[in-house]
Amino acid sequence: MPALKVENVKKIYPSLHAKGQEVLAIEDISLEVNKNEFCSILGHSGCGKTTLLNLIAGFEVPTSGRIECAGKLVKGPGADRSMVFQDYALFPWLTVYDNIAFGLKVKRTGAAEINQVVTRFAALVGLSHFVSHYPHQLSGGMRQRVSIARALVVNPTVLLMDEPFAALDAQNRAMMQAEMIRILNEESKTVVLVTHSIEEAINLSDVIVVMTRRPGRVKEVIRIPEPRKMVEDTPAYLEVRRKIRDLIAGEHDLSEVS
Amino acid sequence: MQIIHFLKQFRRLALLVILLAGWEYASRFILDKTEATLLPPPSGVARGAYELMESGEIWKHLFDSLSREFVAFCYASVAIPLGIVMGCFKWVNEQVDPIVEILRPIPPIAWIPLSILWFGVGNTQNQFIIFLGIFFPILLNTIDAVKNVEPNLIRAARCLGAGSWGVITRVVLRAALPQIVTGIRIGLGVGWMALVAAELVGANSGLGFLINDARTVLRTDYILVGMLAIGLIGLCLDRLIRYTAQKLMPWSRALNA
Numbered sequence: 001m002p003a004l005k006v007e008n009v010k011k012i013y014p015s016l017h018a019k020g021q022e023v024l025a026i027e028d029i030s031l032e033v034n035k036n037e038f039c040s041i042l043g044h045s046g047c048g049k050t051t052l053l054n055l056i057a058g059f060e061v062p063t064s065g066r067i068e069c070a071g072k073l074v075k076g077p078g079a080d081r082s083m084v085f086q087d088y089a090l091f092p093w094l095t096v097y098d099n100i101a102f103g104l105k106v107k108r109t110g111a112a113e114i115n116q117v118v119t120r121f122a123a124l125v126g127l128s129h130f131v132s133h134y135p136h137q138l139s140g141g142m143r144q145r146v147s148i149a150r151a152l153v154v155n156p157t158v159l160l161m162d163e164p165f166a167a168l169d170a171q172n173r174a175m176m177q178a179e180m181i182r183i184l185n186e187e188s189k190t191v192v193l194v195t196h197s198i199e200e201a202i203n204l205s206d207v208i209v210v211m212t213r214r215p216g217r218v219k220e221v222i223r224i225p226e227p228r229k230m231v232e233d234t235p236a237y238l239e240v241r242r243k244i245r246d247l248i249a250g251e252h253d254l255s256e257v258s
Numbered sequence: 259m260q261i262i263h264f265l266k267q268f269r270r271l272a273l274l275v276i277l278l279a280g281w282e283y284a285s286r287f288i289l290d291k292t293e294a295t296l297l298p299p300p301s302g303v304a305r306g307a308y309e310l311m312e313s314g315e316i317w318k319h320l321f322d323s324l325s326r327e328f329v330a331f332c333y334a335s336v337a338i339p340l341g342i343v344m345g346c347f348k349w350v351n352e353q354v355d356p357i358v359e360i361l362r363p364i365p366p367i368a369w370i371p372l373s374i375l376w377f378g379v380g381n382t383q384n385q386f387i388i389f390l391g392i393f394f395p396i397l398l399n400t401i402d403a404v405k406n407v408e409p410n411l412i413r414a415a416r417c418l419g420a421g422s423w424g425v426i427t428r429v430v431l432r433a434a435l436p437q438i439v440t441g442i443r444i445g446l447g448v449g450w451m452a453l454v455a456a457e458l459v460g461a462n463s464g465l466g467f468l469i470n471d472a473r474t475v476l477r478t479d480y481i482l483v484g485m486l487a488i489g490l491i492g493l494c495l496d497r498l499i500r501y502t503a504q505k506l507m508p509w510s511r512a513l514n515a
Binding site: 057058059076077078079081082083085087089090091092093102103105106107134135136150151154160 | 408410411413414415416417418419420424428429432433435507508509510511
C-alpha cells in the first residue's frame with residue numbers, strides 16, 4: 001500500500017470577483033508515493049502545486065477525486081500529515097523546546113516522554129543548545145530546523161514541505177538541503193516537497209513530479225537514477241537537469257494568451 | 259561620567275523648567291491679586307499638594323478613583339471572551355456586531371444623565387460610565403486580534419493534531435494576547451478620562467469630585483493638584499501595563515516596538 005495516494009483530484013476555486021467565473025486550479029492529478037520515498041512536486045509559480053499540497057494536508061477539500069494517506073481517506077488536517085511551511089509558522093510565544101513539543105502536548109503525552117523525544121529531535125536538527133531560545137532570536141535557517149523537528153516529532157506518515165527553503169539565501173539553502181539529506185538518513189520518512197527549484201528537486205528526491213501550467217496537471221514523473229547521491233556537474237546530473245528544464249520550458253504562459 | 263549623563267538627561271527638561279519659571283514669575287509679579295487667585299504659581303500648587311497629602315485627603319480620593327477604575331475593569335474584561343467568540347464564530351459576530359456598532363460611537367459621557375437616573379449618584383453610576391469607556395476598546399481590539407491571527411499558525415497547529423478547542427486555547431488566544439493588551443491599555447486610558455467626567459457630576463469622592471469641589475471654594479491650587487494627579491495616574495497605569503506585558507511577552511514585536 002502506498003503511503004500517499006492521490007486519485008483524479010480536481011480543485012475549482014469560486015471566483016471572488018465576477019460571478020460564475022471559477023478558477024480551475026488543478027485537474028486530473030493522480031500520483032502515488034511509496035513508503036520512505038521522497039517526492040518533489042515541481043512547477044512554475046501558480047501551477048497549483050501548493051494547492052495540491054494543501055489538499056493533501058486537508059486544509060482544503062478537493063472538488064472531486066480522493067486522497068488517501070496509508071489507505072485512510074483524507075478528510076481534514078491531521079498529525080499523520082504534518083507540514084513544514086515556507087514562512088516557518090513557528091509559535092512566537094513558545095521557546096524552541098515548546099515549539100517542538102507542541103504536537104506531543106496536544107496529544108497529552110507525559111512530560112518525561114516529551115522531554116526525551118524533544119531532546120532527541122533537537123539534537124537531530126542540531127539545535128540542542130538553543131532549546132530555550134525564542135524563534136525571534138534565531139536565524140532563518142535555524143527557524144526552519146525547528147519547524148522540521150516540530151513536524152517530525154508527531155511521526156507523520158507523510159511529511160509535507162511547502163517550499164521550505166525558498167526564503168533562505170543561496171548558501172543557507174544549500175546547507176539546509178544537505179541537512180535534510182542527513183536528517184532523512186537518520187530518520188526515514190515519506191516526504192512530499194513542493195518547490196520551483198530544479199536543483200533542489202534533483203538533490204533531494206527519489207521521484208520528481210513535473211506539473212503543467214494552470215490548470216495544473218501531471219506532465220511527467222521522473223525517477224532519479226541515484227537518489228541523493230547525484231554529484232553536481234557530472235554528465236548524469238546535467239542530463240537529468242536538462243530534461244526537466246526542457247519539460248518546464250515547454251510550458252508557455254498560456255494565461256497571458258487567453 | 260555620571261554627572262555628564264545626568265546633565266544630558268536634565269537637558270530634556272530645560273524647556274519645562276523655563277516655562278515653570280515664567281509661570282512663577284507671571285503669577286507673582288505680573289498678575290494682580292484676583293488674577294493670581296485664578297492662576298496660582300507653581301510654588302503655590304506645590305504647597306497645595308503638600309497640604310492635601312498631609313491631610314490625607316488626596317489619598318482618599320485617589321484610592322476611590324482607582325478602585326472604581328479597577329472594579330469597572332473587572333466587569334469590562336468580559337469583552338475578552340466575547341471578542342474571542344465574535345472573532346472565531348461568524349454567526350455570533352453577525353448577531354452582536356450591529357449592536358456594538360450602534361453603541362460604540364456614543365461617548366461614555368453621554369450616558370451620564372441616564373446613568374444618574376438609573377443608579378443615582380455614587381460608585382455604581384461611576385463604575386458604569388468607566389465600564390463603557392473600557393469595554394469597547396478591549397472588545398474591538400480582541401475581535402481584530404483574533405481575526406488577524408496568522409492563518410499558517412492555525413494550519414500548523416491543525417496539522418500537528420490540535421482540534422478546534424486546542425487551536426483556540428493554544429494558538430488564537432496566545433497569538434491575540436499582545437493586541438488584547440493594547441486594547442486594555444487604550445481602554446483603561448479612555449476609562450480613566452470617563453471616570454473623571456463621571457465624578458465631576460455624579461460622585462461624593464474621587465479625583466474628579468476633588469477638583470470640582472475645589473472650584474466651589476475657589477481653591478485653584480487644589481484644582482491644579484487634582485488635574486496633575488489625574489494625569490500622573492493615567493501615565494503610570496499605562497506604563498505599568500506596558501512594562502508588565504513586555505516582561506510577560508518578550509516575544510511580541512508589537513509590544514517591544
